[in-house]
Amino acid sequence: xxxxxxxxxxxxxxxxxxxxxxxxxxxxxxxxxxxxxxxxxxxxxxxxxxxxxxxxxxxxxxxxxxxxxxxxxxxxxxxxxxxxxxxxxxxxxxxxxxxxxxxxxxxxxxxxxxxxxxxxxxxxxx
Amino acid sequence: xxxxxxxxxxxxxxxxxxxxxxxxxxxxxxxxxxxxxxxxxxxxxxxxxxxxxxxxxxxxxxxxxxxxxxxxxxxxxxxxxxxxxxxxxxxxxxxxxxxxxxxxxxxxxxxxxxxxxxxxxxxxxx
DNA sequence: CCGCATCCTTATAGATACTG
DNA sequence: CAGTATCTATAAGGATGCGG
Numbered sequence: 001x002x003x004x005x006x007x008x009x010x011x012x013x014x015x016x017x018x019x020x021x022x023x024x025x026x027x028x029x030x031x032x033x034x035x036x037x038x039x040x041x042x043x044x045x046x047x048x049x050x051x052x053x054x055x056x057x058x059x060x061x062x063x064x065x066x067x068x069x070x071x072x073x074x075x076x077x078x079x080x081x082x083x084x085x086x087x088x089x090x091x092x093x094x095x096x097x098x099x100x101x102x103x104x105x106x107x108x109x110x111x112x113x114x115x116x117x118x119x120x121x122x123x124x125x126x
Numbered sequence: 127x128x129x130x131x132x133x134x135x136x137x138x139x140x141x142x143x144x145x146x147x148x149x150x151x152x153x154x155x156x157x158x159x160x161x162x163x164x165x166x167x168x169x170x171x172x173x174x175x176x177x178x179x180x181x182x183x184x185x186x187x188x189x190x191x192x193x194x195x196x197x198x199x200x201x202x203x204x205x206x207x208x209x210x211x212x213x214x215x216x217x218x219x220x221x222x223x224x225x226x227x228x229x230x231x232x233x234x235x236x237x238x239x240x241x242x243x244x245x246x247x248x249x250x251x252x
Numbered sequence: 253c254c255g256c257a258t259c260c261t262t263a264t265a266g267a268t269a270c271t272g
Numbered sequence: 273c274a275g276t277a278t279c280t281a282t283a284a285g286g287a288t289g290c291g292g
Binding site for chain 1: 264265266267
């Protein structure tokens with residue numbers, strides 16, 4: 001498939017690249033979608049486990065965004081008939097197709113960790 | 127530098143990968159940040175040009191998010207002393223360091239364009 | 253017209269308590 | 273354990289105005 005990012009940087013190509021990103025954000029939209037998907041990239045998890053691994057997420061938001069991810073077929077929800085009931089979440093194959101995106105993002109976040117929060121430090125110093 | 131995405135998928139490595147993404151989202155947080163940055167990836171633009179290339183963005187949101195991106199040093203704002211005044215926006219070198227992330231995201235959006243909106247179609251059909 | 257700023261409404265996120 | 277219900281707080285969006 002054609003790679004727009006390797007095409008000449010014309011105005012027309014710009015418009016054609018913005019749309020795919022807008023489309024992607026349609027399913028990734030939501031404050032906690034990416035952290036949730038990344039924890040699941042590392043293996044199947046139960047509701048409580050995901051909550052523990054994402055700092056500051058609330059049960060309500062985790063529940064809500066998991067249901068949206070499930071509706072978009074990125075995440076699979078499996079109920080185990082135990083007492084008490086346990087629910088396991090996993091990435092679908094489609095969900096795993098996002099791996100390169102998350103790896104690029106995590107790599108960037110790690111490389112620029114300090115600079116990311118520089119603006120806030122600058123504000124505090126003033 | 128170490129690449130977490132190539133490390134064993136232990137619980138501990140998961141926690142260490144979620145944090146960089148959370149950090150990255152700290153500066154990318156906001157509905158229009160990515161579309162704005164991508165239009166600027168394709169060259170310097172004026173306010174009105176950016177607005178034209180991002181479907182449905184309002185002037186108010188564009189103005190607000192551009193100022194946040196500028197505060198975070200991802201975008202540079204240059205005022206040209208013309209009549210009427212023109213303002214040019216460009217990516218900083220730091221801003222361009224996000225290129226691999228956007229390319230990965232745009233590539234994914236293009237490959238999965240149809241499936242992204244499948245869930246919505248399913249709902250309408252019911 | 254361009255690049256915003258202000259006011260107001262709507263949508264989304266968070267806090268807390270509670271249940272099968 | 274895995275969520276829901278209710279309420280409050282914050283963020284996004286629309287309409288309009290304004291100086292240059």
